[in-house]
Amino acid sequence: MTPAALAALHAEAFGAAPRPWTEGEFASLLAAPGVFLRAVPDGFALGRALAPAPGGEAELLTLAVRPRARRRGAGTALLRAFEGEARARGAAEAFLEVSARNGPARALYSRAGWTAAGRRPGYYADGSDALVLRRGLDAVSTGLSP
Template identity: 45%
Template sequence: MTAAELAGIAARAYRHMTPWREADFAATLGHPTTVLSAGEGAFVLGRVVAGEAEILALATDPERQRQGAARAVLVAFEHAAMARGAEEIFLEVAAANTPARSFYEACGYARAGLRKAYYTCPDGSRDDALLMRKALPEN
């Protein structure tokens, strides 16, 4: 999936916050630590460094939501991260994004911290980020 395709999905999916731009995706894709798991209308973009994986972005096109697309790319990302030596995965999710928080909890992620006023919303307000963590099974 190209940076432009990722930006398009993110723009449609991230209605509650300012989405990444194509240039942001392009820059991230250029790093050797980057892991991209993409499927039909969904993706997970992250990185693996020193035994830890971090999910930077997960988005599902609204037309593909609630059809298993996000879970499929998340599981694929977890396997790719384990293959690169990750023992755990971290992510931040907007505190106000109840559907995303519920999704991650259903996938085995647990709250590990809070980052106050982390996200900028389209209206200029700020939202907290919940830091979530999942331990990966040993290979």
């Protein structure tokens, strides 16, 4: 998926808030160290493995599924693909931020085994708090043969 396609899908998925990420921002992110993309036609997950060594951390930068394709498991599949790739890159745990007001995403993450690790009051432009969620990756499948 090209930076232009990522920007278009991100805007469609998130609407106006928060500000959609631009094509240039996606191009810069894709070129940054440790950043990886997992995509299907109707969605994508963008992640970063912060320390490419055993015991490192990973971060889910964004997750987006087109409105017309939701509630069919794509978001969960992309999240699992992010977790598997992060583990394959040596991360032992992963983190993400989600708005306290984002019910659908919070439900998805909770069901997928992510748990609360912190809160950033008033973090988003709309005044909502960011919840920091964490998931240990020890039990996550990398999809690789032993």
